[in-house]
Amino acid sequence: MIVDDIYKNNDKKILIKRNMRSRGILSMRSSIMNFNSNKKIGIIAEFKRRSPSGFVNNENTDIFKYYDVIHNSIAGMSILTEERYFNGNQMDVVSVQRYNIPILIKDFVSNDEMIESSYMIGGDVILLIADFLERDKIEMLNRKIKSLGMEALIEFHDLKAFERITTDENVIIGYNRRNLKTLKIEDESFDAHDLIRSTGLLSVLESGITSENILKMPRYNAMLIGSSILSNDSVLKSAGMIKYDGFGYS
Numbered sequence: 001m002i003v004d005d006i007y008k009n010n011d012k013k014i015l016i017k018r019n020m021r022s023r024g025i026l027s028m029r030s031s032i033m034n035f036n037s038n039k040k041i042g043i044i045a046e047f048k049r050r051s052p053s054g055f056v057n058n059e060n061t062d063i064f065k066y067y068d069v070i071h072n073s074i075a076g077m078s079i080l081t082e083e084r085y086f087n088g089n090q091m092d093v094v095s096v097q098r099y100n101i102p103i104l105i106k107d108f109v110s111n112d113e114m115i116e117s118s119y120m121i122g123g124d125v126i127l128l129i130a131d132f133l134e135r136d137k138i139e140m141l142n143r144k145i146k147s148l149g150m151e152a153l154i155e156f157h158d159l160k161a162f163e164r165i166t167t168d169e170n171v172i173i174g175y176n177r178r179n180l181k182t183l184k185i186e187d188e189s190f191d192a193h194d195l196i197r198s199t200g201l202l203s204v205l206e207s208g209i210t211s212e213n214i215l216k217m218p219r220y221n222a223m224l225i226g227s228s229i230l231s232n233d234s235v236l237k238s239a240g241m242i243k244y245d246g247f248g249y250s
């Protein structure tokens with residue numbers, strides 16, 4: 001399975017060790033809460049060159065300057081740094097620090113070296129995937145993340161993986177509508193949100209969100225959108241029309 005192959009090869013990754021950070025850490029949690037307090041949902045816009053589910057993108061990271069200026073609805077950025085299946089590149093993170101928007105490092109992180117390197121290139125938030133990491137591993141990795149002053153987006157797809165998530169104060173919880181084992185959208189986002197709400201932590205809905213379905217999505221604080229934005233879908237305009245009323249959208 002692709003995911004197993006990625007994690008198995010993490011120890012062989014060539015990681016940037018030199019400090020290329022050009023600014024202090026920005027809080028994704030504060031950014032999302034800021035949008036919510038203005039009755040907006042926070043949109044985390046994702047940049048990736050391709051994904052194993054078949055998406056290919058010819059844009060480069062310059063497109064972020066358009067979202068920031070034109071839509072101003074970007075609470076954060078998500079940058080894929082996984083090279084072998086997503087054509088990711090850590091230098092993409094270094095280059096987007098200048099937009100001064102919180103950066104989520106989207107990779108299959110499973111060791112301290114990846115967390116340290118993500119800090120060095122300007123990351124603010126680290127993705128951890130509960131479906132593929134045991135609870136004590138997540139706790140250990142988040143201790144490292146916290147020690148560097150960063151936040152963690154801990155995502156799950158399998159509802160059973162929710163119980164592995166550590167509900168620490170630097171944690172945001174994501175629900176991935178896509179099953180990374182089958183690469184298919186298998187949506188249990190309403191049940192997932194009930195689980196997340198019981199923690200009192202911020203919630204992010206991820207994957208397969210387009211202008212067609214965004215208005216029907218359940219009540220999350222933020223949404224992480226990649227392919228449809230990168231394919232010039234009008235999803236950002238649709239997102240801007242949603243009024244976040246504290247307990248969801250109206």
Ligand SMILES: O=P(O)(O)OC[C@@H](O)[C@@H](O)c1c[nH]c2ccccc12
Binds near residue numbers: 051155176208209
């Ligand atoms: O391009 P989409 O369907 O908008 O999906 C974006 C993002 O949710 C997806 O890339 C993703 C969510 N969690 C991940 C974990 C690893 C790699 C990728 C992901």
